[in-house]
Amino acid sequence: MLRSQRARPGRIAVVASLVAIVAAGATYAILSRPETEPPTEPGVLLCRYNQFSQSTEQREQGFLQTMQNEFPHINVLASVQYLGTTRETSVRRARQLFETFGDSVRGIFCVCEPNGDGMLQVLVETDRAGKIPFVSCDANAAMIAALKDGKMAGIVLQDPVKMGRETVETMLAHLRGEEVTPRVQTGQHLATSDNMESDRIRPLLYPDRFGGETVEPTDPKFTIAVVTKGLTHEFWQSVRAGAEKAARDAGDVAIRFEAPTLEQDLAGQIELFRRLIAERVSGICISPIDSEKLVPLVIKAKAKGIPTVVFDSGLNDEALYDGESAKVSYVATNNYEVGAIAARRLAEALDQSPGRDPATSHSDTEVVGK
Structure with a gap:
């Protein structure tokens, strides 16, 4: 059993290495540490999609490495949480994340449309939409409406x-x-409430x-x-x-x-x-x-x-x-760059959001070999 407890500057590299072990073919279960006490520092969530999906794995890597290299003061509360392949699993697991982290969540990145759609539903039903900066990838009608209404900070779009x-x-x-x-x-582009009606972005929101x-x-x-x-x-x-x-x-x-x-x-x-x-x-x-x-x-x-x-x-x-x-x-798409764009947009939105507490990043994870 390997365990990372409140790792500091090298935390993201450790998590990335453990995920790489999984991707290489070993059979492991990646689990969140059971939360016996509330998190002591606020931070952001990276919500993953599904193991062995190379496109989303690259987005996750781009997000984590950009956070580590460019925004080391922003906590990453959780970085190995998989929301699954459907909107339904995403809703269920997003609710579980808020049960665990509660008001310590200050920002969220979801790596694909079903995860973003499910997370958006949970943010709306818990009255957190628009209060927590939220960035996702790809778009549907509900997410476009949320972007327009200020309930999402950005959507990274493919073509x-x-x-x-x-x-x-x-x-x-x-x-x-x-x-x-x-x-x-094939390109990647950031949509925000400011540019969503532009000639370049609108066709990508409504392909x-x-x-x-x-x-x-x-x-x-x-x-x-x-x-x-x-x-x-x-x-x-x-x-x-x-x-x-x-x-x-x-x-x-x-x-x-x-x-x-x-x-x-x-x-x-x-x-x-x-x-x-x-x-x-x-x-x-x-x-x-x-x-x-x-x-x-x-x-x-x-x-x-x-x-x-x-x-x-x-x-x-x-x-x-x-x-x-x-x-x-x-x-x-350049999927690594998708994750990097999302990290930069989320950091920008956090600077405009109340309650951001800069501190060294940390995450508690447990990897159990089978």
């Missing part, structure tokens, strides 16, 4: 339409024998959604499968809008948009990938639920002449494929 379009365009270029870049960045019209050419030259983590979040409908636009512009491409029945169903996504290999589609574009467990299938697809473009969330394939990448390209 899902651009991501979907450039993912399919990258795959098409590869299939046509063109050289493609191994990393395509196009898939309208139900699938591209079905009579005699397609290529069939490209686009596999997401799920279909329930609005983000994926915007990704699909971009993917369908790329196919429509190309004219000779059929899009197969696929996802597990349940959000974050790893077994379901693996089975989908296997079926697509067996059907010998022209190419597979995937947002992997797990950065490790999809690697063997990407390697298998490559061996059968079916290329893979990874988007949204990365794949740790280089170390397992003779030091080279099994994928064609990775199309995504």
